[in-house]
Amino acid sequence: MARHNREGRGTDQKGQSYVVSYQPDWLRQVKVSRTLENGRQSTKTLFRNPDTPETEPGPRVRTRINAPGTRLDIEIGLVDPQRLVTRIIVETRLPGKSGETVGFIISDQRDAE
Numbered sequence: 048m049a050r051h052n053r054e055g056r057g058t059d060q061k062g063q064s065y066v067v068s069y070q071p072d073w074l075r076q077v078k079v080s081r082t083l084e085n086g087r088q089s090t091k092t093l094f095r096n097p098d099t100p101e102t103e104p105g106p107r108v109r110t111r112i113n114a115p116g117t118r119l120d121i122e123i124g125l126v127d128p129q130r131l132v133t134r135i136i137v138e139t140r141l142p143g144k145s146g147e148t149v150g151f152i153i154s155d156q157r158d159a160e
Contacts, residue, residue: 050101052109057093059149067094068111068122073104073155077112080150093151100156104130110153118142123153 055067059079067077079093106128113120119141125132135153140146 052111053096053098055094055096059093060089060091063114063116065093066111066113066115068109068113069094069096070104070108070110071096071098072100072102073108074110075154075156077110077154078152080152082148090150090152096156104155106130108132108155110135112151114141119149 050071052068053071055069057065057067057077057079059065060081060083065079067074069077074096076095077093078090080088080090083089106126108125108127109122111120111122119139121137121139123135123137125135133155136150137153138148138150140148
């Protein structure tokens with residue numbers, strides 16, 4: 048049986064804080080990708096799961112990423128009964144005037160990146 052969600056925290060390239068709610072037996076890490084002021088694309092590990100899997104993840108997986116300072120609050124739900132998905136890539140615009148695009152790469156425990 049899958050374990051309950053845990054909560055982790057991280058900071059991106061621009062100092063924005065995030066809270067990540069994750070399933071410990073599925074999630075390995077979350078990376079964040081942003082465009083910096085100089086126009087360069089930057090990817091940084093936002094959060095790495097400190098736990099090792101204790102059991103197989105269930106067929107339903109949820110990951111929530113919240114950045115209270117920007118009002119960004121997204122939740123990704125995945126139904127994967129055969130447990131074939133190893134990575135999810137999400138691009139979103141930050142709420143507000145800038146509409147800046149931020150990408151998240153959500154990797155599972157089996158992903159060998």
